[in-house]
Amino acid sequence: MTRAKALLRDHPIIPLLVLLALLVGLLEIMRPGIVGERWIANTVKFAIPLAMLAACQTLTMLTGGIDLSAAIVATISSFVMATLVPFYGAPAAIVLSLVPAVLIGLLNGVGVGLFRVHPLIITLGTGLIGTGCLQVYQSTVIATGSEVPEALAWLGTGRTWGFPNALVLFVPFAALILYAQRRTGFGRLLYAMGDNEGAARLAGVRGWQVHLALYAISGLIAGVAGLLYVGLIKAPSLSLAVPLMLPSVAAAVIGGTSIFGGRGGYAGTIVGALILTVLGTMLTLLQMPEGVRRILFGGIILGVAAIHLRLTDTR
Numbered sequence: 001m002t003r004a005k006a007l008l009r010d011h012p013i014i015p016l017l018v019l020l021a022l023l024v025g026l027l028e029i030m031r032p033g034i035v036g037e038r039w040i041a042n043t044v045k046f047a048i049p050l051a052m053l054a055a056c057q058t059l060t061m062l063t064g065g066i067d068l069s070a071a072i073v074a075t076i077s078s079f080v081m082a083t084l085v086p087f088y089g090a091p092a093a094i095v096l097s098l099v100p101a102v103l104i105g106l107l108n109g110v111g112v113g114l115f116r117v118h119p120l121i122i123t124l125g126t127g128l129i130g131t132g133c134l135q136v137y138q139s140t141v142i143a144t145g146s147e148v149p150e151a152l153a154w155l156g157t158g159r160t161w162g163f164p165n166a167l168v169l170f171v172p173f174a175a176l177i178l179y180a181q182r183r184t185g186f187g188r189l190l191y192a193m194g195d196n197e198g199a200a201r202l203a204g205v206r207g208w209q210v211h212l213a214l215y216a217i218s219g220l221i222a223g224v225a226g227l228l229y230v231g232l233i234k235a236p237s238l239s240l241a242v243p244l245m246l247p248s249v250a251a252a253v254i255g256g257t258s259i260f261g262g263r264g265g266y267a268g269t270i271v272g273a274l275i276l277t278v279l280g281t282m283l284t285l286l287q288m289p290e291g292v293r294r295i296l297f298g299g300i301i302l303g304v305a306a307i308h309l310r311l312t313d314t315r
Contacts, residue, residue, distance in 0.1 A: 012256035012264075016271040023278045031285055037162050043277050045157070045164040049074075049232060051273035052170070052225035053244050054251035055177055056218040058269045061252055062181070062190040063211070064197070064261030065112060065119030067218045069127035071245035073101045074226030075238065076134050081227055082146035082236035083137075090149035098223045104130055105219020106212065113211030123215075134238055146236050156231025166228060173224075177266045190214065194261025247276050 028035045056070040081097035088096065104126050111122035158165040181187040189210050192200040201207055229244075230236050255272035257264025279300060288296065 013268050013271060016255065016268055016275065020271055020275050020278065023275060023282070027278060027282055027285070030282065034285075041159055041162060041164050043274070043281065045166055045232065047273045047277040048164070048166045048170045049225050049229040049241070050244055050247055050251060050277065051270050052173065052221060052228065053241065053248035054255070054269045054273050055173075055266060056222050056225075057249050057252040058255070058257050058264060058266050059177075059181075059190065059214060059221075060119060060218055061194075061257045061259055062261060062264060063193040063214065064259075065211075065214075066123065066249065066259075067108065067215065067222070068120060068123040068245065068249075069104055069108060069130060070123075070218060070222040070225075070248060071241045071243075072127040072130045072134075073104050073219050073222035074229060074241035074244070076104075076130055076226070077101045077223035078226035078230035078240050079134060079138070079146075079236045079238065082148055082230060083141045083144060085147040085149055086145060090151060094149075094227060097227065098220060100130075100133075101219045101223025101226075102216055103219075105216040105222075108219070109208075109212035109215035112215060113208030131238075138238060148230055148234050148236065152227060152231030153234055154231075156228055157234070166232075169224075169228060174266065174270060181265060186210075186213070191262055194258075194263075196262075247273075251276055 024035055053070050053074060056067045060067045077097040077100065080100060081093045084093035084096055087093075107126050108119070108123050111117040111126075112119050155165050155169060181190065189200070189205060192203075192205065193207060193210055197207060226241055229241055233240065251272035252264070252269045253259065253272075254275060255264065255266075255268030255270070257269060283296060
């Protein structure tokens with residue numbers, strides 16, 4: 001057991017990759033021939049928006065926080081963009097749609113960093129406020145229609161040489177996050193704040209600035225994820241990305257990011273998003289009622305997360 005803990009602590013992505021391979025193998029046994037080029041491309045295509053939203057959770061959880069407004073922010077950006085395209089064109093609509101995402105992120109950062117509100121409370125509150133504002137906004141544009149730009153549809157649904165076009169956005173994004181979390185001063189500050197915020201403050205770290213930047217970045221990431229997701233779904237709605245909220249948290253937790261802060265990384269989160277996407281496919285193939293699917297899906301998430309945290313958590 002000690003060796004297992006050491007292995008998982010030093011190389012947490014190894015058991016995740018093993019679990020992913022086992023799930024894919026089980027899926028192939030359930031439906032022989034399903035695992036092929038098209039299935040892999042579709043799985044990756046649906047996992048990417050989830051992985052991007054899970055990046056919000058990973059980064060905030062490194063400081064001991066969380067961002068429960070991320071899915072709402074993604075929905076707001078996608079809906080605002082789609083309704084502004086007929087008036088201002090795609091480029092301007094995309095830029096304008098990211099403004100509320102950053103504003104909500106800044107509001108979260110102010111609440112956490114300056115007023116010391118718990119991240120769960122402030123992000124839940126801003127998410128509810130955002131939902132209400134979106135409903136009011138929807139009532140003012142209900143007769144104007146909406147449009148998803150062809151560029152986003154190409155990015156969300158298209159494939160080139162068998163690879164999802166979404167990788168054009170996701171690969172640089174993931175590389176930037178992976179580099180920033182370990183190789184930049186800001187990334188090291190996130191780990192320091194999560195490991196011991198008091199000691200970080202005594203060392204001269206201005207925690208409010210870190211939180212302000214962190215949640216603003218989280219809001220921006222959520223907004224971009226929403227734009228990609230609406231390009232995949234091609235149908236903006238008031239609840240577009242809301243079903244991804246809890247899976248985004250689960251992907252980060254399954255990927256090895258500690259809810260207590262100071263430990264984890266985005267590489268495991270990416271694999272966690274793939275695991276959840278494959279699990280969703282398995283439950284669909286079993287043709288289970290929606291209620292049973294939710295119970296099994298939640299139970300598997302809790303079980304995997306509990307086992308992983310039990311083996312790796314040193315607290």
